[in-house]
Amino acid sequence: MAFGEKFDFVVYGSTPAGIASAVVAARQGRRVALVEPTEHFGGLLTGGLSYTDFRTQESVTGFFREYMDRVLVYYQQKYGTDSPQARDCFFGAHAEPHVSTLLLRQMVAEQKTLTLEMGWRLRGVKAGSRIQTASFQTGAGTRTLEARFWVDATYEGDLAAAARVPYRTDRESTREYGEHFAGILYFDQGKILPGSTGAGDANIQCYNFRVIMTNRKENMAPVPRPASYRREEFTPLIPHFTSGRITEIYTEAPTGIFRLQRLPNGKSDMNDIKQAPIRIALPGENGGWPEGDAPARERIHQRHLDYAMGLLYFLRTDEAVPAAIRAKANEWGLAKDEFAATGNLPPALYVREARRIRGTYTFTEHDTQPAPESVRTATQPAAIAIGDYALNSHGHQRGGPLYPSLVEGDFAFSTTPFQIPYGTIVPGMVENLLVPVAVSATHVGYSALRLEPTWTALGHAAGLAANLALGGDGNARSVDIGALQSALHEQGQATIYTSDVPPGSRYWRAVQWAGQYGFLADIVEYRTAVLTPLQRRHGLQYSHAFPLHAVEPGAALDARLRALWVKRVPCGDAPDASTRGEFLEAARRQCQR
Secondary structure (H helix, E strand, O other), rough: OOOOEEEEEEEEEEOOHHHHHHHHHHHOOEEEEEEEEEEEHHHHHHHHOOOOOOEHHHOOHHHHHHHHHHHHHHHHHOOOOOOOHHHOOOOOOOOOOHHHHHHHHHHOOOOOEEEEOOEEEEEEEEEEEOOOEEEEEEEEEEEEEEEEEEEEEOOOOOHHHHOOOOOEEEEEOHHHHOOOOOOOOOOEEEEEEOOOOOOOOOOOOEEEEEEEEEHHHHHEEEEOOOOOOOOOOOOOHHHHHHOOOOOOEEOOOOOEEOOEEEEEOOEEEEEEEOOOOOOOOOOOOOOOOOOOOHHHHHHHHHHHHHHHHHHHHHHHHOOOOHHHHHHHHOOOOEEEOOOOOHOOOOOOOEEOOEEEEEEOEEOOOHHEEOOOOOOEEEEOOEEEEOOOOEEEEEEEEEOOOOOOOEEEEEEEEOOOOOEEEEHOOOOOOOOEEOOOOOOOOOHHHHHHHHHHOHHHHHHHHHHHHHHHHHHOOOHHHHHOHHHHHHHHHHHHOOOOOOOOOOHHHHHHHHHHHOOOOOOHHHHHHHHHHOOOOOOOOOOOOOOOOOOOOOOOHHHOOOOHHHHHHHOOOOOOOOOOOOEEHHHHHHHHHHHHH
């Protein structure tokens, strides 16, 4: 690549959100560069987080659904439609890391106007109200790129920070936005405990590695003894075994240490178990990551990796560990066919939260809860994506003498499927930049957004928004929201949640269009509605469709709903139709002429 080469669009960070942005923009004919600062492609999705986080299948649409469809086809074609592998991939949500890497690289390679550059670390940005150029340190020296539009898809928001976009890394207090889970918090068994002050502070939600392991002996690699291993760091764990508090190693229950999350071919994506007495996360040891330089982040990365491997090594080999526990620890080992470049060790630290930009809209806890007198969250006319996951934080610091068995800042609380406004990815100061990962949100609001399918949906929207901006004045804030939403709907991305009108359905576009005007909020009569518990579908986190969010487009349009919908039609007279779907489709066609 020549020095100073120009592109329409540069994406920094090959996270799934960055890949989505780059691919969808290239599909629009734009000349795009996707620049990754490390040698690892695909972010967390290919780096260990293979058991994808979302709650209901109905919430996953757009680019991430396309990726999942490719995963499912891969396992069906390689092993058979009814094979255990096809079943275990759970409609494409669970893929081995090497499979995710293969398929995402294929999606990039299909785009002839997309250039991928690996190992290009950002050095500096020339920017005022617009980013003009960015320089990168590469193996061949310093390189400079010029582009009309930029997307920062890093987990840390590094490009945005270099362009002097304002951001936060701290926790807000409860007073700032009136959030129940803000600030210093002790939470257990669904309750906020005494001692929770709600005061803001600078602590960062804890990180950990997602360790890919296997129980198939022929594919097991040994767990290495870290060079920094100190046995005395792990001996305080012994009382947990002798007291019976820890009875398993690999399980989903808090009586274990590594959260067992099964993948195809006898593998598991082992995660941290929230509020277990022994954690693989290190609360309080990642504070330097969000704003840290490469050496600082490498130290934090290595410390977390050494701790995870040291813990495994101790559990598998130390004679002070009860023999039964050691035997269980040895039932799983590192997978030999994953992460060859890093000795079968996961290459990507699970950065749950780092910088959060200050955008034109700040997403908060309140955006995830039902609106007054409604079963739905408040209508977001500028929605570009949806999410469906709990408010969820793995905590910030050890509980201390007040609650020694808890991690302060750890919480989990139910949400209603929510819409995400365009302003969350739009910086308030730089015109030609969008930020789909380090988005504008409070710490609590971000806890419901920080998932690869959600980030990817925002990345998809960023790619289409960039294309629209490039067709106009190049300003992200000038993008026609209606045109952006229409393009998203055409490409199968939802901007409002429904349980019964998926992409490809006859009324898909009409229902999605209507969602921005509040039509769907009228369907369920709030005063007589009965919200049934979520019905578990798979594992601990996956449920069947969220209740009371059906449209039933074939149902007759009764007098109550007609009277409400007539008032919502944003153009012309209300159409004459006998069913809900026909009414919405006629209204959409009338208003989008």
